[in-house]
Amino acid sequence: FDLRILWHQHNEHRIVFPEIVFAADYLLLHGRQVLPLAISFLCYVGSWLVLAWTFARQGCVSNPVRTIGILLAGIIMGWQGSAVVLADPFLLQWTLLGLAVLLALALLARLKDTAANTDLAAVIVCAVIATYSSGNGMLLWPVLLAAALLLSIGRRQLLVLAVAAIVSIGVYFIGYQFVGRISIAKLLTHPGYLLEFIGAYLSMPFGAIKATEFGVTVGLISLALMVFFAATARRNRLLTSRAGIVLFGWYLFMLLTILLTATGRMNLN
Numbered sequence: 405f406d407l408r409i410l411w412h413q414h415n416e417h418r419i420v421f422p423e424i425v426f427a428a429d430y431l432l433l434h435g436r437q438v439l440p441l442a443i444s445f446l447c448y449v450g451s452w453l454v455l456a457w458t459f460a461r462q463g464c465v466s467n468p469v470r471t472i473g474i475l476l477a478g479i480i481m482g483w484q485g486s487a488v489v490l491a492d493p494f495l496l497q498w499t500l501l502g503l504a505v506l507l508a509l510a511l512l513a514r515l516k517d518t519a520a521n522t523d524l525a526a527v528i529v530c531a532v533i534a535t536y537s538s539g540n541g542m543l544l545w546p547v548l549l550a551a552a553l554l555l556s557i558g559r560r561q562l563l564v565l566a567v568a569a570i571v572s573i574g575v576y577f578i579g580y581q582f583v584g585r586i587s588i589a590k591l592l593t594h595p596g597y598l599l600e601f602i603g604a605y606l607s608m609p610f611g612a613i614k615a616t617e618f619g620v621t622v623g624l625i626s627l628a629l630m631v632f633f634a635a636t637a638r639r640n641r642l643l644t645s646r647a648g649i650v651l652f653g654w655y656l657f658m659l660l661t662i663l664l665t666a667t668g669r670m671n672l673n
Contacts, residue, residue: 420536440493447499485609504534513649545569
């Protein structure tokens with residue numbers, strides 16, 4: 405029951421909330437790893453439910469289109485390649501992170517209409533869970549602040565969100581030990597390789613079923629489509645809709661994650 409173990413780094417990450425689940429599994433269920441698997445699965449399904457709920461409330465889209473979109477999303481998330489992640493208890497940190505990010509964005513979009521402090525508090529709680537489930541969760545804070553500016557959230561609530569971001573990120577680095585090397589120069593001096601890295605990352609889980617070139621092509625096509633969709637949404641003033649904030653906010657978070665991963669993981673050799 406030494407709680408300091410929760411603060412220990414795992415590589416670059418502080419995985420406080422996944423560690424709580426792992427500890428509960430050992431203390432209560434004999435360490436059979438069933439609990440992290442079950443929670444990971446629930447987080448994965450929960451992510452689809454958040455996306456479905458957000459899209460279902462998009463009134464400017466017809467009911468048949470909303471229904472088809474929600475079902476297609478379920479089919480894609482049910483792709484068998486996802487079992488590689490869901491079957492690994494340790495990768496709970498990714499499914500938990502994903503759900504926390506989507507919930508934070510969905511609650512922020514609702515905050516525009518309610519202006520309720522409870523919604524703001526829930527946004528901050530979700531962002532803190534994301535931050536302390538995986539290191540890239542810190543990237544959620546600038547995404548939330550940018551979305552809050554787009555939504556014209558009240559100044560006081562925007563200030564509270566900014567202070568929460570500073571405190572959450574600041575506390576993260578108390579006693580932090582930097583591991584590995586982050587090289588932004590690699591991104592600038594090898595833009596072609598970086599583009600392929602982005603394409604391969606975005607192609608998952610479908611990119612792994614064939615050669616690397618297939619994955620890169622699939623990923624870059626999806627990126628081009630998303631840029632087109634974002635431009636269309638901006639032209640039709642839909643970026644600040646609930647679906648716009650959740651979908652494009654999630655995608656921006658993912659792109660920032662890819663760039664952060666590339667600075668430390670991209671191997672030019």
